[in-house]
Amino acid sequence: MSGSSQLLPEKSEHLFDRWTVLVLLAAGVGALGLIAVRLYEATIVGPLNYNEGWNAYHALRLQQTGSPYPPPGGLVVNNYTPLWFSLLSAAGILTDNLIFAGRFIATMGLWTMFALAAAIGHALRGSAGALAAFVAVLFVFASEANLYIGIADPQFVAQAAGAFALLLCVRARSATDVQYLAAMAVAVLAGFLKHNLAALPFALLVAALFERRATFLRVLLIAGVALAAGYLLSALVGGLAWPHQLLSARVYTLARLFRNGVPFVTANALGLFLAAVGLYTLPRGHVRRVLAIYLVTAVPLALFFVGGDGVAVNIFFDSMVIMAISASLIAGARGSIRRPGVAGTSAPQIPPWTGALTLAAFFAVIGFPQFLETGLRLRHPEEFDQRARAFQDDVRFLREQPGSAICYQPALCYLAGKPLVYDPFNADQALLTGAMSADQVRNILQRENVQVIHASGTTPDSRGVPAPLAAEVASEFSVIRENENGAFYVRRR
Incomplete structure (x- = not known):
């Protein structure tokens, strides 16, 4: 199997038909409205989430003692990686309120992730793809992760790092490209900000198996170096034994897995189907391979961990990112998308009206419950x-x-x-x-x-x-x- 001459699809620079534009505009405005309501709630002093005060305490501990981890054997546990607390405690230079500092950092991570989603769409489908990917990711998170938006937690910062790794991957000309290797390094390091980000580095590594052995070994080496660098960097903050902090006691039940996992799958069945179709519109090669492995890895991995007590919707964020970006590819796949320099190769042709119809159905299915819930909240703004x-x-x-x-x-x-x-x-x-x-x-x-x-x-x-x-x-x-x-x-x- 060869990794040679793998080129990116030619970007489609035309605009959408008017119906697709209307669907995207309506979805974008609606999503921004949902996010605005949630960010307004984040301006209040009260806690938005249990993790906010918990994160602030451990960042304060780092400021006061040099370590974010409490002594063992007590009634206080810190099962997060240490780099997040370094970032949060550093923000304490600007404000004494580490909760608000965390909210600001997390919100910047959220918008960075949205911008990177647009860049990924642009790399795959040009200007049309950028708009579609931006709106799709914006809408999915505004609808399905609304109550996580604005809270002081490392998840969105880590997701932004993961999105940057994905951007490097789709811009790479092949798995031997330095950008692919950089994508692997960034994806691994993102896991040191939040340790539930394993799907993308796994996808990058498995996709490299389809290349020459030397290519796979090079990618594996980069992954190992990034792991070592992330561990040592974290050890500067949390000590050499910091990984054992992640192994805190947690109740796990199959009943909880089904109670939380089944609603996600049923609510996103259409989105996952459209994601598969969207990936099919890409030319064969390392990009489609990585995105497909990412999708089929992220969803089962999230479903497995959601059986743990206290595991929240953020466990599905990897699934939501890749699902939204992949589904948005349908809107940008008008006509035949060819790989320059490779004769006779093209992606399947998609009728122009397909983008508007499929995106409208996608947005309607996932967005209706959150619009209803937010509308009920706004009935009593006081x-x-x-x-x-x-x-x-x-x-x-x-x-x-x-x-x-x-x-x-x-x-x-x-x-x-x-x-x-x-x-x-x-x-x-x-x-x-x-x-x-x-x-x-x-x-x-x-x-x-x-x-x-x-x-x-x-x-x-x-x-x-x-x-x-x-x-x-x-x-x-x-x-x-x-x-x-x-x-x-x-x-x-």
Whole structure:
């Protein structure tokens, strides 16, 4: 098998027919509206996600101690890679609020990913492909990842790095091209920002198997060098033993896999089918091979991991990127797309109206639920401000309380200046998996002298109340403050 003379498809520089343009404009405007609503929510002080305060605490730990990782054996766990916390703590130079710093970084990563999607589309289909890919990725994320937009988390930064690797791949003339090798290096390093990005480097490596042995070995060598570089760079922040931090206790069930995986597959069945058709319109070669392997790897990998407790929609982001870009290829595949210099080779011909019809169906299927949900939220816009004011009052109240505190939303304790003594989600996972006993948890918390607990409700089994302390909370704590954000339990004095 030869890697010689693999050239990119000739870019189609014509514009779409008017119906395709109208579909793309409508979808683009709608997606921007959804994102605008979500980014407005990100301007409030309250937490958008559990991870926001959790990330801020570990970045603060890095600033104060030189390591983002807590001592072993406690009730606080950090199972993220260290490079993200370096980036977040560096942003702390500009603001003391690491939650807002994280939101800004993540939002920049989001828009960078959108821009890179347009560049990928341009490399594959010219100006028409750039518009189609940009709108497709924009719409998919605005619809299916809406509640993840704006939160302080490394996922979008890592996805932007992955999109850059994909751009290098599609611009490469062959698997022997230096851009292909650079794509492998960047794809591997992206995994050191968020460790769930394995599909693209796997696709790049497997695709190289179809080339000469020397080509595959060269790609494998680059992957190994990038792995070593990423590990050593991370070790400068997290220490040489940092990888063991990723192996935190996690409940995994098949019931959760089906509960979260089946809705994704059913909601995106049309999109996945259109992605396969879009890939078929590409000429044979390393580009189509990598994109196809990327697609068939990303979806099963996400479905496997979604069975873990606490695994959110971000596990599907790789699947969403490649699905949207591949499906958008239909809109740009008008006529015959030939490879220059290779006689008699062309992609299948696509009727002009196909792009408009298929994209309209694609956008309608995935977008309707989110437009409905956002519309219902906007019926009462005053609730945004009410929640923000209530949260600010909660922060002031907790700041005035003596002693340690437990918060089911770590952002509350972080903004109130309380140390993180209990990581509700990860500590519960340790209990449920048997990694820690109830007695161990109880003994540690008693040493911490917890005086305040902020939980999701007013019963001892509410989220945020450590299960081993439920009896103690019922007998020694009183609920003295309650609102839409939760309830405060304060130890009786």
